[in-house]
Structure formats: C-alpha cells, structure tokens
Amino acid sequence: MERYHVLLGQLGFDSCVVIAGRYASESGASLTRNVLYPALRTLVHQHAALGVQIVVGATRADVPKFVRLPEVDLDAIVEFTEDTTSPVDELLRTQLGRLLEFGTSAPLWRVTVVNGSTVFFAFHHVIADGQSGPALLATLLAALNSDPADTSDASSGIVSVPQTATLAGPAEAYTDVSVPWLSLLHELYKMGAPKSWLPSATAWTGNAAPATPSLAMHVRCWSIPAPQTIELLRQCRAHATTLTAVLHTLLVGVLARVLAELRPAQAAAWRTVHVAVPVSLRRATHAPPTALCDHVSTLHGYAPLHPLRARGADFPWGAARDFGRGLHARVPRAPQLLGELAVLFRWGLAEGFFTGMLGKKRTTGLGLSNVGRFPEVPQEGKARWTLNEVYLGQCDVVRGAAIKVNVVGSPEGTTNITFTWGEGAIDEDLVEAFIAGAKETLDSMLGS
The missing domain is CATH 3.30.559.10 (Chloramphenicol acetyltransferase-like domain)
Structure with a gap:
C-alpha cells in the first residue's frame, strides 16, 4: 500500500x-x-x-x-x-x-x-x-x-526527530495478504478480457478519467447536526444495520434517481454503479486507533441502480441491512488487495496499469469512506482547549471514484461529510442534484 x-x-x-x-x-x-x-x-x-x-x-x-x-x-x-x-x-x-x-x-x-x-x-x-x-x-x-x-x-521552530522512534510497519508485516490463485486469475482475466464482457460495461462510473493528470477538483462539506446524528444512529440500531450501510444505500438510491431524471436517455444502459468502500485493516494488524500507519484496503462492488424516493418512509432498510452484512462478511478478504498490488509491483506492471487508465472509462463511480466517531481524548483536569467542526477530505481525483464521500464523527457529536470530485469527473448538474437529493432524503428520514 x-x-x-x-x-x-x-x-x-x-x-x-x-x-x-x-x-x-x-x-x-x-x-x-x-x-x-x-x-x-x-x-x-x-x-x-x-x-x-x-x-x-x-x-x-x-x-x-x-x-x-x-x-x-x-x-x-x-x-x-x-x-x-x-x-x-x-x-x-x-x-x-x-x-x-x-x-x-x-x-x-x-x-x-x-x-x-x-x-x-x-x-x-x-x-x-x-x-x-x-x-x-x-x-x-x-x-x-x-x-x-x-x-x-516563543519556542524554536526546529524539532529534533527522535532517532529511536519506531515507524509502523506495512500491513503485510502483521497479517496475511496472499491472494488465492483463483482470485489472481480472475483479476488477470479482467485485465485482458474484452470490456463488453465485464460488469463494468454497464456500470455508471461518471465521466472518463482525464487524458492528462490534473488535481483540479471541487469540494462540498455538509454537517449532520448532533440531534439528527443521534436519531440516525438510533434508527440504524433499530434496523440492525450500520451508518456506513445506510449511507451507501441512500447515496446509491439518490444517484439512481438523479440519473433517471436528468439522463433518461442513457440511464437505461446503466444497471449498476461501481462503489469502492475503504476498510481499516487495524483489527487484523492490531494497530491502535492512535497510531499513524497506512493500514487500509478497499472493497469493491457493483450496486444496482434502484431509484430511491425522497420520502424517508420509503427508505429500504432491508437493503441497507443486507449490504452491511455482506460488507462485514467480505472484510476478511480485504487484505488480498495488498497482495494484488504486490503482484503488480513484482511483475513491473504497476505504472503501466495505472497510467493505462488515463483517458479511459473511469473504474469507480462512487467512493464511500467512514472513519467513524472521533476518538476519546484522555484529559486530566479541566480542558483549556476544545475541538469541533472536524472534516476529512482526500484527493485521488485522477483515477479514483468520480465522486468521493468522506464521513467523520466530530467531537461535538455531529457527523460531517465531505464530497470531492475532480474537474470534469461528473457533470455539474448531476453532482449538484446528487448532493441536494441526499440531504433532502436524509432530512425526510429524520423528520426534519
């Protein structure tokens, strides 16, 4: 990684x-x-x-x-x-x-x-x-x-770096990232098979990746207030599912509705959206929540494009519960992605694999990352400083998802969401309707 x-x-x-x-x-x-x-x-x-x-x-x-x-x-x-x-x-x-x-x-x-x-x-x-x-x-x-x-x-700006501090090792030093032969053969097949034979042929993935790398991008932040967060988490527990699963179902359903309304001529050709969900490997590597490390992988899947109505009473809780259970069942296989990357580097294919994406159909339409609630901060006595309004964002706009959604809990109890998309990765009218539709639908679910 x-x-x-x-x-x-x-x-x-x-x-x-x-x-x-x-x-x-x-x-x-x-x-x-x-x-x-x-x-x-x-x-x-x-x-x-x-x-x-x-x-x-x-x-x-x-x-x-x-x-x-x-x-x-x-x-x-x-x-x-x-x-x-x-x-x-x-x-x-x-x-x-x-x-x-x-x-x-x-x-x-x-x-x-x-x-x-x-x-x-x-x-x-x-x-x-x-x-x-x-x-x-x-x-x-x-x-x-x-x-x-x-x-x-005034303190000096020069900080001596401790020469005995230990850098966290790579994830493969702590957990098995080997790839079963059948999985490796499947990935090689996808690299060589005609594109029309693959599920990606009918998946919405936004506009094509740029022909020349550019980090020009757009960012939109959105906060779910603490009372609404509490109610949303209560509903998640009541329906035996998770916030990540609910947001996945919500975002895919709103995207399907927006595509059907704004791109009716093309929508019939799109059966799914390719979704990437990053997952932490810290449970497998035993890295503590406070550690700085690159212990992450990603699970990919094709979500059916079933339009979701704006009324909260129509929310498909069963679909969210099924996705959450399916995602949980696949987590043990997440380290395999690191094994696949290792093969690309070992065989000298990595650079060509990624530069080969330039100017081509984008591989992923939607990225959803939820790092969870903000960690507890140990405090002795009364705190002189407090922290709130936490937002998380990432770049990766060239070959990454057409639109990425980063979710983080903030200490004051809000859930803060950052939408990012590269210049030209998704049409402006689509992304504006998508973000507005997601907020409208969630507000309806929460009765606000």
Missing part, C-alpha cells in the same frame, strides 16, 4: 489527505506560533511517521525507501493565514490541491492555521491512512491541554 501511494504521487494522480478541525480556548486565546509549536513538537516526538521522508530511485522500478530526518523545521511547514470569507470546503479544496514532495528536507505533512483557530493538517497517504487523521487532531488537542498555559516564550 505504501508503494502504491508513492506511485500515485509520482504520477501526479494524488496529493494528500487533509483533516480539518476548529480549536477553541476557554480564555479566548488563538493558536499562535508560541501556542502551537510546543504541541507540534509533542506530535513529532510521539509519531515517528512525522519525522520521515521518502527517497525514490532513478526509475519507477526502484523500490522507494523511508529515511528518518534529523530534524523538522516547523517554520517551513506551518502557515498562519487570515481568511474570514472562504467556507471550509473552499479551504479544504485549496489544501487538497497542494502536493507534498518526495526527497526534500521537509517531512510529508504540513499545517495551515486559519484565523488562529481552524487547523488544516495535510499528510501524505504513504505515512498515514484516513483513520490516522482524527488521531492527529486528537493528539494535538491532548498536547495543547497538557502544555503550560504560559506561552509568552
């Missing part, structure tokens, strides 16, 4: 993952250099991944290597800006469009503080997965609350 994310960066297919959150102080203090730097120093000392770089070889066939940096210069990777007009989705879009370079003296992360309160923590996927994002904000919150309140002394 680490080599995969390095390659996507080298090809210009991906930039970073960004987690955003708003910190507030009971005293009204702002996140100045004097306040933030001691807390970031704590993060660098706790997480070895924040003190490394990647050295790539002369050719893509050379195996990239992690190298430990001697120090981290916070002044080079931390920015303080003022912006009282841009919404969070525009600020996220700006951060997601900025690359993190390999082979430099800077680490593979950066922090942007907006208006002294909102932190945008961007990190390369090679050092951390989506679940690592909330872990970073939680660690930062704990560090802010544990540092002395007196911050009159």
Whole structure:
C-alpha cells in the first residue's frame, strides 16, 4: 500500500489527505506560533511517521525507501493565514490541491492555521491512512491541554526527530495478504478480457478519467447536526444495520434517481454503479486507533441502480441491512488487495496499469469512506482547549471514484461529510442534484 501511494504521487494522480478541525480556548486565546509549536513538537516526538521522508530511485522500478530526518523545521511547514470569507470546503479544496514532495528536507505533512483557530493538517497517504487523521487532531488537542498555559516564550521552530522512534510497519508485516490463485486469475482475466464482457460495461462510473493528470477538483462539506446524528444512529440500531450501510444505500438510491431524471436517455444502459468502500485493516494488524500507519484496503462492488424516493418512509432498510452484512462478511478478504498490488509491483506492471487508465472509462463511480466517531481524548483536569467542526477530505481525483464521500464523527457529536470530485469527473448538474437529493432524503428520514 505504501508503494502504491508513492506511485500515485509520482504520477501526479494524488496529493494528500487533509483533516480539518476548529480549536477553541476557554480564555479566548488563538493558536499562535508560541501556542502551537510546543504541541507540534509533542506530535513529532510521539509519531515517528512525522519525522520521515521518502527517497525514490532513478526509475519507477526502484523500490522507494523511508529515511528518518534529523530534524523538522516547523517554520517551513506551518502557515498562519487570515481568511474570514472562504467556507471550509473552499479551504479544504485549496489544501487538497497542494502536493507534498518526495526527497526534500521537509517531512510529508504540513499545517495551515486559519484565523488562529481552524487547523488544516495535510499528510501524505504513504505515512498515514484516513483513520490516522482524527488521531492527529486528537493528539494535538491532548498536547495543547497538557502544555503550560504560559506561552509568552516563543519556542524554536526546529524539532529534533527522535532517532529511536519506531515507524509502523506495512500491513503485510502483521497479517496475511496472499491472494488465492483463483482470485489472481480472475483479476488477470479482467485485465485482458474484452470490456463488453465485464460488469463494468454497464456500470455508471461518471465521466472518463482525464487524458492528462490534473488535481483540479471541487469540494462540498455538509454537517449532520448532533440531534439528527443521534436519531440516525438510533434508527440504524433499530434496523440492525450500520451508518456506513445506510449511507451507501441512500447515496446509491439518490444517484439512481438523479440519473433517471436528468439522463433518461442513457440511464437505461446503466444497471449498476461501481462503489469502492475503504476498510481499516487495524483489527487484523492490531494497530491502535492512535497510531499513524497506512493500514487500509478497499472493497469493491457493483450496486444496482434502484431509484430511491425522497420520502424517508420509503427508505429500504432491508437493503441497507443486507449490504452491511455482506460488507462485514467480505472484510476478511480485504487484505488480498495488498497482495494484488504486490503482484503488480513484482511483475513491473504497476505504472503501466495505472497510467493505462488515463483517458479511459473511469473504474469507480462512487467512493464511500467512514472513519467513524472521533476518538476519546484522555484529559486530566479541566480542558483549556476544545475541538469541533472536524472534516476529512482526500484527493485521488485522477483515477479514483468520480465522486468521493468522506464521513467523520466530530467531537461535538455531529457527523460531517465531505464530497470531492475532480474537474470534469461528473457533470455539474448531476453532482449538484446528487448532493441536494441526499440531504433532502436524509432530512425526510429524520423528520426534519
């Protein structure tokens, strides 16, 4: 998985993952250099991944290597800006469009503080997965609350990287990622068979991938308030299903309705939508929730395009329950994706496999990632700082899903959703109707 994310960066297919959150102080203090730097120093000392770089070889066939940096210069990777007009989705879009370079003296992360309160923590996927994002904000919150309140002394921006800190190993070091021969033969068949023979021929996957890599993208953020989140989770429990399964059923059903209404001439040819659902491998690798690692895989499937009405009373709870159970049953097979990637790299096919997607029909229409509720932050005594309004977004707009949906729980109890899509990946009228339809249908389900 680490080599995969390095390659996507080298090809210009991906930039970073960004987690955003708003910190507030009971005293009204702002996140100045004097306040933030001691807390970031704590993060660098706790997480070895924040003190490394990647050295790539002369050719893509050379195996990239992690190298430990001697120090981290916070002044080079931390920015303080003022912006009282841009919404969070525009600020996220700006951060997601900025690359993190390999082979430099800077680490593979950066922090942007907006208006002294909102932190945008961007990190390369090679050092951390989506679940690592909330872990970073939680660690930062704990560090802010544990540092002395007196911050009159400006701290140095130079942080020495602990040379004995242990970097988390790859997922295959902790769990079996081997691929059964039948599964491998099936994947090879899909690579060589005529496209008309495959399920992808009748699957909606948005517009074709760009012929030339571009990270131009759009971002839309949406928050489900805490009372509605509580009611939604209550309904999930009552129907013996999960939030991920409900959102999957909701989004696929709304997409089907939007396609039928706005693209009736083509809708008859689309029987399914190809959906990608990232799943954490931490249960298999035993990595704790607070660890920074790239222990993630993805499960793929073709969901039938059955239009969903806007009325909440019509929601197909049985379909959501079936999807949730099916997804749970497939989780043990998720590590096989890493084995398939290993085969591509071992046989020297990886770069050609991914560049071969340029200008072709996109492989995935919808991506749905739910990293779950925000982790508990241990606190001794009264907290001086609190955190809310957490949003998570990722790039991968070149060969990734036409539209990606990232879901994260925020400490104040809201469920925050980020929609991202590449420029031209999906028609503007479709995506606007899709997002509006999803909100309308969910509001109806919750009686609001």
